[in-house]
Amino acid sequence: MKTIRASLLAVALITTALTAPANAAVSDHDLAFHWAPVHHQDTDSSDHDADYLSTVDFDGDWNTLDNWENQPQLAKLTGAAYYSVVETSTH
Incomplete structure (x- = not known):
């Protein structure tokens, strides 16, 4: 249940909309946070x-x-997410 709660909290944080003026510089982190997909995960109770x-x-x-x-080294299983931001001349 802790995993589900942590996942739901992460999803809530990721899906928060960013509001910034059109001329403001947006960081890579802000772009990744704004456009990140919502992650739904089913867990195996066993x-x-x-x-x-x-x-x-x-x-x-x-x-x-x-x-x-x-895997049994549970203390080392801390939450993490990876992201990458790529900008091209057209997008």
Whole structure:
């Protein structure tokens, strides 16, 4: 249930509309926050910690093949979200 509450809070924060004057410079963070998709996630009650939105390297290495073995290290499963902002000449 904590995961669902945390996910709902994250969704509420992400979907908050930004208001800025048209001539104001908007940061990459503000753009990403404004245009971020809403994330809905179903969790497995028998293995709920496997559904945490956490960092790729939560276990201290970038080897994603051993993340299942290191999953029991719950203290390291902190919430995280990644984003990228790309601007082109037409968009």
